[in-house]
Amino acid sequence: MSVFALTADEIAQKVEDRDDGDNVVSTITMTLIDKNxxxxxxxxxxxxxxxxxxxxSVIFFLKPSDVKDTAFLTYDFADSDKDDDQWLYLPALRKTKRIVxxxxxxxxxxxxxxxxxMTQRDIKDYSYKIAKESKVGDVDVWIMESKPKSQKTIDETGYNKSYMFVRKDNFVVTRAIHFLTDGKKKYLDVKKLEEIDGVWVSTLVEMKTTKNKNTLHKTILKTEGVKYNQDIKESFFSVRRIEKGL
Structure with a gap:
């Protein structure tokens, strides 16, 4: 099938179906930057x-000391009729909070x-259209408009509408603009994309929150040491396990 013949829904499906590897271990550095x-x-x-x-998936916070041993567990269900499950373990309270x-x-x-x-959006919850074709740098992209189909999805995400810049060569979302219900905008930019063992990985990502064109805050995620096909037991992904720590 020629990429030129793809519909908006077919592009969204290819984004969802893109291989993201299995049994993955990685190290992530999160940098939080305020307006000052x-x-x-x-x-x-x-x-x-x-x-x-x-x-x-499970994320363990290693440092600094004020967040050490905090852990975040996610069950990302493919079935659109099942809500994704998330839990956050807070060691200071010795308490696990389910994210409702x-x-x-x-x-x-x-x-x-x-x-x-932090979960993959369910494409069935959105309507898509190709807003236009463009470039990010020297890479051809589709600019896809997505809108939630239900108030439930709007309430869960906080987004009224998003534009996603999808690369035509590998179906990676390289940029996104999210319009929030409170009038803010969030800009996602993939600053570095690497192919690791045949899988495209966004190894440097920035998310910036703005209001009236002023930057309020931004977050940079740097992913390193990505290893696939590791021996990770299923019991690792449980509330009991995240309460133990690494």
Whole structure:
């Protein structure tokens, strides 16, 4: 099938179907930058494993000390009729909090990424159209407009509408603009894309929150040491396990 003949829904499906590897271990550095350019840096270890069409992942915070041993567990279900499950373990309280739907538009650990951003969006919850064809740098992209089909999805994500810049050569979303219900905008930019063992990985990503063209806050995620096909047991992805720590 020629890429020129693809419909908006077919492009969205190819984005979802893109190989993201399995049994993955990686190290992530999260840098939080406020409007005065003050920076906070956090180090994390991420583990992810496919279970059929579903994906399980866990993130352990390693440092600094105020977030050490915090852990975040996600069950990302392929079935659109099942809500994704997320839990956050807070060691200071020795308590695991389940992230309910009404909290998913909230900030993940003080970053510009929401809890909803930490899962793969279900394409059946959105309507798509190709807004136009363009370039990001010297790479051809489709600019796709996506709108939630239901108020439930708007409430969970906090987004009224998004534009996604999808590369024509590999179906990676290299840029996105999200329009929030509170009038803010969030800009996602993939600053570095690497092919690791045949899988395209966004190894440097920036998410910036703006209002009236003023930057309020931004988050940079740097992913390193990506290893696929690691021996990760399924029991690793449980509330009991995240409460133990690494």
């Amino acid at each position: 350019n003050n920076q906070r840096v956090r180090s994390m270890k991420k583990y992810a494993k496919d279970k059929g069409d579903d994906t399980q 739907s009404s909290d998913k538009s909230g900030s993940f650990m003080g970053s510009d990424f929401s809890y909803a951003d």
